[in-house]
Amino acid sequence: MLKDFDIQEEVFDFLGVADELLEVSPKVPGENSAKRSGKSRGKAKETAKAKDDGDPNEFTHSNFIQASNRLSEAMKKDREFTCCLIFLFLNDFY
């Protein structure tokens, strides 16, 4: 077994995607959907649980495929659209 990557910077180096390409999201690090939506953290967790319980319109790990497709579609289109979609992507994962 090869040595795994320890930190995300190693992964970025390996992927070799230019830094400027990664500056695509309007997201402020540390911000989460609870803050954005004005919900309390507890409320956000309840919502997340409801998502995990099977709401097909929301992102959870169980419908990761839809999330990936939305991101992929956004990347195919343009950077501004990508920003919006990544925002949604995050919104649904938190």
Place this chain on the structure above:
Amino acid sequence: MILDFHDHSLLVFKSTENKVHRGHVTDTECRPDITAAFVEHWGTDATTIWPCVRLAGEDASRGKSKEDQKKQAMSYLHYLILARPDLYVAQGLLISEESIMLLFAIGGKGVRRFAVDWAHTGLYKLMYAFIYRLYDPGHFEDPSYVTMIPDLQANLVAYTIRISTKTQVGGVEKEEHLDCPDFTPLYATNPFGTRTHILSNPFSDIKINGKVLTVLKDQLCRPDPRFEEYTILARHIHMPERVPGVVEAIYHKSIDIPVPLEVSRVKQRIGLRQSGVPITSIPTLKEMLEVIFDVLEGKLIL
């Protein structure tokens, strides 16, 4: 506004846990839970052919122990990199309730992993960069594989492989590029060791020094091997006189693997004149004995 991949077809992720993709060089029937391929490469039954698969992944929420799921995810990459002679690195995923694990299968080396929680603040950048490399493999691919044309009905692909030859013109050495079209995979093995791919076009009209090149063999070898297949075939066997029954090597090139991948091996590409079928495809014992007899007696002219 910066455009990303506006002129590229769409990369589509699908749940494929009950589907068997076709056209693998080893005929594997393994079934990744998640598969990504470009939209035009998907069939109507949510399957594709392995050489068109860009990503294979496992969803860890279904039974099995964590360790088994990791092994399963890595086994998909084993098969994916066997199916993709054009890639140095194949990408995969293992997703679970807690985290997402990015997997990178590096030919001639092994699998490297990185796990992040769903709530990790860097997830969006990682996913962006990860999918970016699925659209544009960059240094993850071998640029000498110029095109790949899939035939979804026949379950195979044909590659155009660019080779370079050196010629003397007026005492000056010049490098020329030749595109070898319609080469299809015949064999692949040992993806994390001596990773070997053999591709063939029996109807090739590419000539090297007047001899038709019908087979290309890519193999990852140590930089200072004790034996070199090309030297053995070209100099020790067929010099000074051609030996019937032994394949002739008419082309050779060493290809360096991109440095960031830290692969200690070198890709050795050999072009062969003769193509054939596996000896195991001889249908009867009698015919097998006849072939071996002819080879030993030197009567078989390839």
